[in-house]
Structures are given as C-alpha cells and as structure tokens.
Amino acid sequence: MTKITPSFKALVPFFVFIITFLSVGTIQNDFYALPAPIAVIAGIIVAFVMFKQSINSKIDILLEGCGDSKILTMCLIYLLAGAFATVTNATGSVDTIVHLGLDLINIQYIYVGVFVIAAFLSVSTGTSVGSIVALIPIVIGFGEAADFSLGILCGALLGGAMFGDNLSVISDTTIAATQSLGVNMSDKFKANIKIAAPAALATIGILIYQGLHLETDTSETVTYTYSILKIVPYLIVITLSVIGINVFATLVLGVISAGLLGLFYGDFSVIEFTQLAYTGFTSMTEIFLLSLLTGGLAALVAYNGGIEFILTKIKTLIKNKKSAQLGVAALVSSINMAIANNTVSIIISGSIAKSINDEYGLENKRTASILDIFACITQGLLPYGAQVLMILSFAKGNLSYFDLVGNAWYLVLLLVSTILFIAFKKEVQV
Secondary structure: OOOOOOOOHHHHHHHHHHHHHHHHHHHHOOOOOOOHHHHHHHHHHHHHHHOOOOHHHHHHHHHHHHOOHHHHHHHHHHHHHHHHHHHHHHOOHHHHHHHHHHHHOOHHHHHHHHHHHHHHHHHHHOOHHHHHHHHHHHHHHHHOOOOOOHHHHHHHHHHHHHHHHHHOOOOHHHHHHHHHHOOOHHHHHHHHHHHHHHHHHHHHHHHHHHHOOOOOOOOOOOOOOOOHHHHHHHHHHHHHHHOOOOHHHHHHHHHHHHHHHHHHHOOOOHHHHHHHHHHHHHHOHHHHHHHHHHHHHHHHHHHOOHHHHHHHHHHHHOOOHHHHHHHHHHHHHHHHHHHOOHHHHHHHHHHHHHHHHHHOOOOHHHHHHHHHHHHHHHHHHOOOOHHHHHHHHHHOOOOOHHHHHOOOHHHHHHHHHHHHHHHHOOOOOO
16 A cells, blocks of 8 residues: 655645635625535645646546545435425424424523424424524514513524534434444434533523523413424434434434325325425535535545645644544534534544544544534534524624623533543543
C-alpha cells in the first residue's frame, strides 16, 4: 500500500466548498440560498484541476468515494426516512402529537410543555426545523398572552427541537454519525441518551420552576380533536430502533404502518400512498446528492494527503482518549460554524472522526454521540443557523437573539453534560 504524504494543499478543494457555501449564504443572508451539492461540485472541479493524477484516475477515485458502502447505506436510509416523514404527515400524525400535548398541559406547565412536545415531535419526525415550523405559530400565540415570556417559550422550543434532532433514529444527523462511525443506531442512542437525559431532566426542572408564577385562567377553554391511534407509527419506529432492530426493517415497517393507518382513516388511497412515499424520497434529494458528492470529494482529498494532514495536526494536540474526544468535538463544531449545517458538518468530519476513533481506541458509539451532540449544540446556538433564524423571523422583532439563546437551557446543559461525561466517564478498552 502506497504511503500517503500529508498535504495542506490537498485541502484546498474542501476550503473551496466551504467558502463557496459560506460566502453565498452571507451575501444572500440565507445559508440555504445555494444548494449545498452545487457548492460541493465547485470543490470537485477544483480538485480535478489541482491534483496530478490522470482524468481517468481522478474519476475512478471520485466514483469509489461516491460508491462507498457507508455512503450508499446512508443515502438509502435518507430515502426511507423521507418516506416515513411524508406519509405520517399526510395522516395528520404531527397534528395529533401537537394537539395531544396541548390538551394535556396545565397553563403553569406551558414552558415545560413546549419543551416536551417539541422534543417528542422532533424525536418522532427526525427534524428540528420541521418541529419548529409545526410549533412556532402556536408558541408565538402563547407569547402574546399576558405573563408569558416569549424568550422562555422560544428557548424551550429550540431546546426541545434540538433534543430530537440529536437523538431521533430518523434524523439525518444520527444517520450520518452512525454510518460514519460504523455503529448501530440503537447503540448510539443508548450512549447518547446517557448524556442527553441529565440535561433534559435539568431543563425540565428549570422550566417547571419558571412556570410556577403563571396563573391558571379557566375562563376560556379550547377543545382539541385528535385520534391517539395516529401516533402508533412513531411509537413503532422508536421502539424497534431502541431494541436494536435493523434500521431498514424499522423504517420500512414504520412506512407500512403509517400507510395502513392512512388507508384506515381514508386519508389517502393506495396509489396516493405510493405517491406520498415517492414524494418523501424526493424530499431527501439534496441531502442524498450531498452525501454522494461529499463522499467523492473526501476520497479525492484523502488520496492526495489532505485527511492525513488534518490527522497529523490534530494528533499533535491529542495526548490521550479524553483529548481525542475533545478533538472530535472541536472538529465538527468548527466545520459547523463555517457552513451552518449540522448534517453537512458531520458528513465532512465523519471520516476524520473515524480515523481518530480508531487511532486512539475509542468506542464507536461514544464517538458517534459526541460527533452528533456537538454538531447539534453548535447548530442550535448559531445566530445564522436555520433553527434560530426561523424562530426570530416568526417573532417579528419581539425577540432578540440573546434572549432566545439565553433561555435555551437544554443546549447549554447538554454542553456541560457532555464535557463532564468526557472528563469523568471511564473509557472502555477497545
């Protein structure tokens, strides 16, 4: 096997990708204005111009990276996750979760209720942005009522949404992290929940305390109509994933159960069900293409010594297993700050994190958890991240960025919990 020589120059195509994505987002004031796959293609073009191999050799390396088994597995999971999310949305399952929560919450527990509903919804759907879109109109409505703090409400919403983004088995960040490290979703979930649960419980305690002064007003009652049966597909997916059933089987069963439920309630016909599933596939086109192309770009960069250069530099800072884990955290956080997309940051840093993991004998599930956690923490606190921008946009000037993140207790506590976990959790010899 030919020894790879570390080369900073080989990282230039990666920088072109990141700078292109970041520059257009800054100029347009919208970090989703330029489709990420197009930015990756810019990096690939630069790689083809820079690197010395023949055109045929570079094409072979690119295709080998695109066709990596982990990349293809990730892409297939994205398709099934998209189908599940689209079909369950068509059955009204999302509305059921929201209405069920609101129907059961006492006004004094509205703050913690928003957090719990957002957490459950994001765990079920796998998307923090989708959860925020579903709940933010309701949360803003709460904030317009007397004695309700819009900052606390929105901070609870943001924290709950990122809780599920980090933990959900159908979240693209979870898929990317587990496939990058080669770990089962159930194992990653079990390792992740040990870190996230203390932060979530502490957040719940704080929000309950903050809501104690709210006075209950029973003069106006809102009646919500829903069928509890419609949350069954979510429960099936969550349960099967936690007990360790293969992710493909889990998602297929989730889609089928959601389809049968929709047919039972007359939400759609059999043909419409297939159309919805396909719409779910196409909704994942961007992340699908991004994963393929980033895999190809990473292969070109790695072949020419770029990844080896990063590893060499990081290793000079790493002294033991604990600093190796912090190195993974710093790596994914830095990339996330540059491109404002937690999934993309995991995809980019995944191969490097895997190398650090193997070099220092870390646990795959633990490294996958740290990779996902720090990407979500960074994404949730970024002033130009989609989640924060969406909440501030709906607030229409009635909420400042600092008031929002100052009340995002879960994200801060998750950071503290993770650092303590790294510092004091005994490493398992691998």
